[in-house]
């Protein structure tokens with residue numbers, strides 16, 4: 265299977281947020297499983313500066329977009345079994361920052377057009393082009409547009425991954441021709457029109473053969489107005505091709521046994537190093553060196569959707585608990601002011617660093633005891649997984665990937681890998697923080713076992729890569745392209761020996777984490793209908809245990825996908841419906857049709873949806889704002 269992965273950032277080349285981590289890890293994980301993978305990204309100034317010597321010049325060509333005729337150079341680099349391509353145009357990309365510029369629309373339109381133009385120069389003609397977020401959203405649209413004239417573009421299937429639906433690439437529809445070189449019909453028929461704006465992400469979602477969000481819970485949440493930033497209608501309309509694939513983390517890079525960035529290594533078997541890291545962290549950030557006081561940590565952008573208002577509301581109550589608090593991050597002025605002021609009130613007990621600092625963040629993951637993420641929404645979240653890997657137990661709100669990775673602690677039966685609360689309510693958050701702090705202080709053995717369960721979770725990319733391969737296989741009508749040798753090697757590395765002849769288990773839903781002991785039933789709380797975030801005033805959803813019938817078969821860890829309710833949240837009294845199939849398995853309806861037809865069909869339904877939305881909801885006033893914003897960081 266030949267996959268072209270299109271992204272606007274990727275570690276180690278350039279990064280502003282979680283997308284870069286994903287784009288840096290997923291392609292090599294796909295290659296490891298037997299797929300042929302190439303990644304394409306812009307040649308930014310910082311890539312040229314840091315990797316210039318390693319880049320090989322391949323060729324150049326010209327890209328026509330509207331009236332512009334622009335140079336595009338192609339550079340490449342081989343790494344981790346993947347060919348990394350960089351598209352060069354100094355006018356657009358030789359700049360100090362990746363995004364946030366007035367001409368972002370034009371820059372990423374050029375990038376997307378160039379990806380399609382340069383297909384002839386890549387090492388293979390892809391079977392699947394996999395795009396990410398609004399910056400590459402025009403790629404599926406250009407492929408459809410070109411497919412009207414040339415069959416070979418119609419042979420390519422497309423996947424769009426939504427990392428954060430807040431950023432959609434919205435523009436005045438008048439610029440459709442001028443900036444994007446597209447016929448006005450794309451907006452007129454509704455395919456690219458939302459709330460009066462030309463919307464790149466909407467167009468991509470409608471045109472793609474498969475769409476996925478970065479966690480199963482986020483995929484469901486995207487059908488709800490609270491999370492979808494006006495796209496809920498489109499997401500519901502596309503639910504037959506929508507799935508949720510949980511991100512992983514680089515388990516080698518983030519390994520407390522070998523990580524050279526932390527003071528002392530440690531492991532499940534020998535946790536001494538963690539104590540040293542804790543003492544070091546307390547020294548580094550000016551907290552009192554108290555080995556038995558739990559350190560609650562936050563490493564986060566200081567922005568509203570990270571749930572910081574909850575902390576502002578109850579910070580003083582939190583600080584009455586026998587705990588220390590460390591906060592690392594930059595962001596909105598009001599939060600920086602608040603945290604700066606609050607830290608002064610609690611010298612030696614609370615420390616705040618307004619900074620983006622990788623070294624300090626590693627010291628925090630390794631040295632803290634509890635990791636707080638009370639996000640209002642969180643498509644996936646990577647920091648909670650990293651924290652767990654370093655034995656820092658997460659306290660999260662049950663939303664998006666946080667819900668899919670953290671199972672609440674049930675200490676009476678030694679289950680769960682963290683703490684969580686359902687409602688966006690400061691009282692509920694304080695309650696679980698208190699529970700966590702006292703578990704740490706009063707029951708160190710129980711806390712130690714909880715910490716061990718958090719550390720043993722499997723967040724490796726291999727699992728997610730398999731799910732993506734299943735999606736690619738579904739839309740291309742192929743079987744999973746894995747070589748039996750590779751498969752045997754993988755099985756050995758995963759410790760599950762199986763005879764080589766056995767068919768590849770494509771149908772089996774991948775467990776989201778291996779934290780839950782295999783023989784245990786699904787913790788009841790996981791099945792509770794907590795997706796729809798109730799406003800703070802609303803009572804918490806019922807905590808009743810789910811009916812026994814909902815528990816996963818005893819020998820399988822519960823796939824979180826199954827615990828997610830259908831798009832309509834169940835009333836608090838009712839148990840969540842369990843019959844919704846995991847969306848990944850659903851065949852995407854991607855019959856090979858003339859592109860124009862597909863586009864028209866999509867458009868018709870799209871304009872219907874638009875009309876319906878317009879009736880019920882107010883017209884948005886913001887136009888270009890969302891496109892230019894910086895991508896969210898973890």
Ligand code: GLC
Nearest residue numbers: 282283427478643644645646
């Ligand atoms: C975005 C999301 C974050 C996710 C990341 C990678 O940054 O906000 O939750 O983990 O993308 O998919």
